[in-house]
Amino acid sequence: MANFLLAPNRPNPEKNSSYECGEEALDQGSIQFNLRFYIIGLIFLIFEVEILFLFPWATVFAEKELIEASSSWGWFAFAEALIFVAILALGLAYVWKKGGLEWVKTEVVPLDKDMGIPEIQYEKVNQKYS
Numbered sequence: 001m002a003n004f005l006l007a008p009n010r011p012n013p014e015k016n017s018s019y020e021c022g023e024e025a026l027d028q029g030s031i032q033f034n035l036r037f038y039i040i041g042l043i044f045l046i047f048e049v050e051i052l053f054l055f056p057w058a059t060v061f062a063e064k065e066l067i068e069a070s071s072s073w074g075w076f077a078f079a080e081a082l083i084f085v086a087i088l089a090l091g092l093a094y095v096w097k098k099g100g101l102e103w104v105k106t107e108v109v110p111l112d113k114d115m116g117i118p119e120i121q122y123e124k125v126n127q128k129y130s
Contacts, residue, residue, distance in 0.1 A: 046091075054081065057084075061074070
């Protein structure tokens, strides 16, 4: 509140303009991305978080005193970790089978009709956007 009362307020077009990384904005910031960006990002995030659950297991499993205290403790912890990794592998296989990891590429389709525009102009446009 004190900052609002004491600080000078002199807005101008330069201060109110948005920028990104020191560059002036050329277009709107809300452009549409391919949905695959989000899907693959979410799949990566899910598997990354699930793999983090192995670190506490590895820390406890590495303590020799716990394993020597009970003969079945080491095998039980190892079996739990294998089951966990198997479930992750099944999830990865499911996503792979459903095509969640496939990337859809756009194809440049050449025009069959003669529009009276030289072919070199089409090639320049295709090079610019490819």
